[in-house]
Amino acid sequence: MNADETADKVARAMLAAEGTGPAWGVEIEEAREGYARIRMTLRSDMLNGHGIAHGGMVFALADTAFAYACNSRNVKTVAAQASIVFLDAAREGETLIAEARETALAGRSGVCNVSVRGADGRAIAEFQGFSRSLGGPVIGDE
Numbered sequence: 001m002n003a004d005e006t007a008d009k010v011a012r013a014m015l016a017a018e019g020t021g022p023a024w025g026v027e028i029e030e031a032r033e034g035y036a037r038i039r040m041t042l043r044s045d046m047l048n049g050h051g052i053a054h055g056g057m058v059f060a061l062a063d064t065a066f067a068y069a070c071n072s073r074n075v076k077t078v079a080a081q082a083s084i085v086f087l088d089a090a091r092e093g094e095t096l097i098a099e100a101r102e103t104a105l106a107g108r109s110g111v112c113n114v115s116v117r118g119a120d121g122r123a124i125a126e127f128q129g130f131s132r133s134l135g136g137p138v139i140g141d142e
Contacts (some may be wrong), residue, residue: 002034006100007072011036013139014068021064024057034102036068036075039119041095053090053124062114062127065100070131070140072102077110082129088122095119098127108133 001009001102011031015021024046040061048054057091060085090096097117104111114127 002023003073007033007035007068008099010071010074010138011068014071017077020060024060024066026061029097031068031072033072034069035100035104036065036072037097037099038065038068039097041094042090042092044092047092048095049092050089051091053094055084058086058090058096058116058125059084059127061096062097062100062125063129065098065114066112066129066131069100069102069114069121070110070129074137074139076136076138077131078134078136080109080130080132082127084125084127086125088118088124090118090124096124108135 008031011028024040026038026040029039042053046054046057098114100112100114102110102112110131112129116121116125
């Protein structure tokens with residue numbers, strides 16, 4: 001299995017093991033080494049009191065893409081810190097796409113940038129996550 005096949009297998013195994021991603025309807029579009037692109041369609045229960053996407057839902061989508069990208073080498077990795085800038089509102093029925101790119105990896109530490117966009121390409125948020133490897137595999141050898 002090559003590196004990109006491993007990354008895809010890890011992301012799909014992580015999604016299957018989560019309660020959150022399946023509950024939110026998260027779909028993996030692509031996962032490869034150091035990269036993940038996922039999508040989620042906003043439902044009424046994902047909105048805030050203003051009738052727009054709750055910031056926590058946008059953050060969660062970005063964080064999920066971040067997790068798939070930084071675990072792509074099949075080494076257990078978690079977030080050490082993350083921040084987000086919200087750029088535009090999203091509404092019920094809109095599909096959000098989070099695209100994560102690992103930009104730096106040194107020892108057990110990494111940096112990943114995630115862009116969240118509407119299906120129309122409109123910038124919704126920019127997220128940056130800092131990861132820390134815990135060691136050990138995410139999934140076993142098969």
